[in-house]
Amino acid sequence: MIENYTVCNCKQVTYADIANALDTHKNFDNVLAAFDDVQKVTHCSTGCGGCHDKVMDIISQIMMGH
Numbered sequence: 443m444i445e446n447y448t449v450c451n452c453k454q455v456t457y458a459d460i461a462n463a464l465d466t467h468k469n470f471d472n473v474l475a476a477f478d479d480v481q482k483v484t485h486c487s488t489g490c491g492g493c494h495d496k497v498m499d500i501i502s503q504i505m506m507g508h
């Protein structure tokens with residue numbers, strides 16, 4: 443069960459959206475590439491950009507769990 447909450451208010455992207463987008467990402471060594479992929483799928487961090495660090499944190503956390 444994934445903890446869910448809104449990470450990006452501008453684009454209404456939730457933790458689960460990011461986790462799901464990461465599921466399709468196979469390269470778990472590169473956080474920046476993963477961020478690009480997640481951004482393409484969810485459009486998170488394309489508004490004010492204020493959620494960028496939060497999104498990065500979540501991506502690295504999920505990737506470390508793999």
Ligand code: FES
Nearest residue numbers: 450452489490491
């Ligand atoms: S909160 Fe994510 S771009 Fe503004």
